[in-house]
Amino acid sequence: MRSRDGKVATRFFRKVLKATHPQTPRVITVDKNAAYPGAVEALKGDETLTAKTELRQSKYLNNIIEQPHRNIKRLT
Template sequence: MLSSRRNTRAAYRFLPKALNMMSDYPPCSTTTDKLASYPKAIRRLQSEGLPAKDVEHRTSKYLNNVIEADHGALKRMIRPTRGFQRMKTASATLKGFEIMRMIRRGHCVLPQPGATGEIRLVNQLFGLVA
């Protein structure tokens, strides 16, 4: 989810989506940066019973290094574009970058091998008709 703000409301909207995506593998811990909105959103969600009460919230920046290192490659691809003017453009561009990275890393099952399978998967994910 892409958001223009990093407040409690945005965190509260994001976290259930992330947890639902991983519903088959419930987390034993959650790692975030030290932004004050995350603990508030996590406590609110725990009171609603979404993540279990025993899920640990970790805020050490060193535990987040793997994720930040992964974002580094994405930031290097975005830098030549000089940022984005609108959220719609940012969302579509980042979605495309992430889909191509998933395909290249083998994180998804292609409907067909080769470039044809990649094209069909992208069309399917973006809702395009081939």
């Protein structure tokens, strides 16, 4: 992971988490970018995220609608 990518990912998560949410996220699902684990650990370190927040990296779960062969994609 390049440090610039980690800084950008951390800034992105801070911006998203700054918005009003009824509760802190339990699970954050992202793609397999190597910058995300470091960014989430940095946010846990400065207590922006709780220690219980789980990072789930999956190639497809974060954006199901973009999968090319799903029925919903054909319908839309």
